[in-house]
Structure formats: C-alpha cells, structure tokens
Amino acid sequence: MSRSRRIRAEATAAWHSFLRRKTAVFFTFFFPVLLVVIFGVLVRTQPTDGGLFAEPAGYYLPGYLATVVLFTPLSRVGSEIARHRDDNRFEKLATTPLTRGEWLLAHTAVNVLIIGLASLLILGLVLLLTTASVPPVVGLLLLLPFIVLAVVLFCGFGALLGRLADSQDGVIAASNTIALPLLFLSDTFITLDQLPAWFGPLVDLSPLTYFARGVRAITYTPGEPYATELGVLAALAVAFFVAGAYAIPRTD
Template identity: 60%
Template sequence: MSRLERITASTRAGWHSFLRRRTAVFFTFFFPAILVVIFGVLVGTQPTDGGLFSEPAGWYVAGYIGVVVLFTPLSRVGSEVARHREGSQFEKLATTPLRRWEWLLAQTLVNTVVIGLATLLLVGLLFAGTSLSVPLSAELLLVVPFIVVGVALFCAIGAILGSLVDSRDGVVAASNGLALPLLFLSETFVPAEMLPEWLPLELSPLTYFSRGVRTVTHEQVPAGGAIFDWWPPTSPVLNLAVLSVLALVTFVVAAVLLPQTD
C-alpha cells in the first residue's frame, strides 16, 4: 500500500468514526450556532457605547471563526490521541505500515473538513441573524488557507496534549485551560487597545490568525498597500507565513511525541 493510499484509508476511517459519534457531530455544529445566537444576536454589537462588543459586527468575524478553529481541533484530536492510548491502539498501529505522522495528517484532514463545514454554518448564521456585511474581494480567498493552517496548528497542539496528559478527562481540562486564555488574549473579541501594553500578544498563535483573517474580512488592505506586502503587522501574508511556520514546527513535534506503545 502506497503512502497516499495509507493516508487516504486512515482519513476515511477517521471521517466515518466521527460520523458514528452522533453526539460529537451534533455539538460540533451546535457550538457555532449557539455562539452566534448568544453573542451575535442576543448581545449584539454597540459601536458607539464603548466596552466589549463595541466594534462593528464585521470586526468579530475573525473571532467567531477563531473560536471554532481553536476549540474543536484541540479537544477532538487531544481526546482521540488519549482514547487511542487508553485502548492501546498505537501498539496496534505500530504493527502496520501506517506511520505516526501519517495518522496525524489523516486526523488533521478530517478536522479540516469538519471545521470547514462548521465555519460555513457559522458565517451563514451571521449573515442571517446579524447586520454583518463583508466586502467581496479576491482577498477573501485567503480565509481558506488561514483556516487550513490554523486547524493543522491546533490539531498538532491537541495531539501534543493527548500524548502528554494521562487521561481523556485531563486532556479536555488541559485543552480548555489553554484555549480560554488564548481566546481572550489574541485580539479575537478584545481589541489590543483594551489590553495592557506589556502583554505579549505575539506569543499566541491565535493572534496571527485573528489579525490576518480580520484584515481580509473587515479592515481590508490599507490604501496604497498590496495583498502581498510583508508589513505592517496586520498584513495577511505576513500573518499567514508566521502561522504556517508555527504549524509545521508544531506538527513535527506532535508526530514525534505520539506514542508507539503504552
């Protein structure tokens, strides 16, 4: 069996495994829906009143997408690794030609499809239930690689947590403990102006996702600038490049840490 066939078979198995868990399917798509209903419809935005949610509705699109890209891969892949460890599945995988990085790549591909569908649902609900208006431009296509790279990055981080934490409950707790601070300290729902100046936002990988996606969905490239400019820090290409490097390095680390036996 060739490498491509191994990855394809593992991806197919991962996809069917996801579909068999109806509770997981429900909450994967229910989560974006309830997110939009609570923050987009019930809370809404108040551009003139100051405080939280004081920016225009379009400013928060990057945050909404970032929530799905952050939480779902962390919890799903982390739990999947922990489940494989508890069931000694990695020992069985070690007797097959499938390598650990191929298994992780297959899990990443499954999550990319799942989160892509969840993102489409989320954006559709935003258009239907809020006053969201996104200017149509070729720059919007960059949202796709941002989502793909972001999913790969947080899948890898989830795999690292699953490899290091000794139980599925521990993985869920560790995932939430990591995701919640990142969510509010990465320019997702809280502008940098409202955070302390000494706070190193650049240490959070979600910051690069938020800045890049926000530029192409709301702020747009400044007048006189070009989509492939490497500066200023809001440049979509600069942020995508940084995110890609982080994803590659983290993926390699995660593949090395995946256990062969337990």
C-alpha cells in the same frame, strides 16, 4: 499500500468514527451557532458606547472562526490519542506501515473538513443574523489558507496534549484551560486598548493572534496586508505538526 492510500484509509476511518458519535457531531456545529446567537444577536454591538463588543459586528468574525479552529482540533486530536492509548491501539498501529506523521495528517485532514463546514455555517449565520458584511467569494477564498494552517497548527498542539495528558478527561481539561484564555486574549473579541499596556506584547505570543489578524484583514479591512500573519502562521503550523507527530506514541 502506498502512502496516499494509507492516509486515505485512516482518514476515512476517522471520518466515520466522528459521524458515529452523534453527540460530538451535534456540539461541534451547535457551539459556534450558540456563540454567534449570543454575541452577535443577543449581545448587540454598540459602536459608540465603548466597552466590550463595542466594535461593529464584522470586527468579531475572526473571533467566531477562531472558536472552531481552536477548540475542535485541540479536543478531538488530543482525545483521539488518549482513546487510542487507553484501548491499546498504538501497539497495533506499530505493526502496520502507517507512520506517526501519516496518522496525524489523516486526522488533520478530517479536522480540516469538519472545521471548514463549521466555518461556512458561521459565515452564513453572521451574514444572516448580524449587520456584518463579508467580501465576495474571491475574497473569501483567501480565508482557506488561514483556516487550513490554523487547523494544522492546533491539531499538532492537540497531539502534544494527548501525549502529555494521562486520560481523555485530562485532555479535555487541559484543552479548555489553554483554549479559553487564548480565545479571548488573541486580538479576537477583546481589543488591545482594553487590555493593560504591559499585556499588549504578550498577545503577539499567541498563535491564534496571527489567525485573527489575518482573517480580519481579509473580511473587515480589505486591502490591509496580511502576508506577515500568514507567514508566521505557516511557520508555526509546520513546527507544531512536526512536534505533534513526534509526540504520538508508537506503543502503549
């Protein structure tokens, strides 16, 4: 069996496994809907009042998208590795030609599809429920590399968590502990001028910061350069994917 067929077979199995978990499917798409409704509709932005959510609605689109590119890969890939380990599946996989990198690539592809659909849902809700505007379709196509690279990065990160955590519950706890601070301290929902001066440089250490700034440059401030953010995100995506693939156990 060729490499492409191995990856396709594993991706197909992972996709059907996701669809069989109705609760996971529901909350994967319901969570971003809830986020947009709460922050975009119920907590309306007041640009002249200052404080949290004081920027125009379009400013927060990167934060909504960051939610799905961060939480979904961390929890799904980490939990999948923990589940495979608990069910002794890695011993069986070790007897097949499927490599660790191919396994992670297949599951990353499924996450790209899932998060791509969730991102389209978020874009539609933001346009429908808020005053935000987004660039035309050609401009939106520029979002694709940012979304794909962010998913690759956090799938690799999720694989590391799956290896380090000793159970599925441990993966969920670890992913939430890491993802929640990153979500709000990566130039997404909280602006830099609302943080202490000493904390500002630490924001640049978050991988999610480069996703948020790149997406904002495309959707909120068209014409602002984003090549640096894309380059950093690409380098981090490669590094985390390689580390995640190496961390996947071959045996239990």
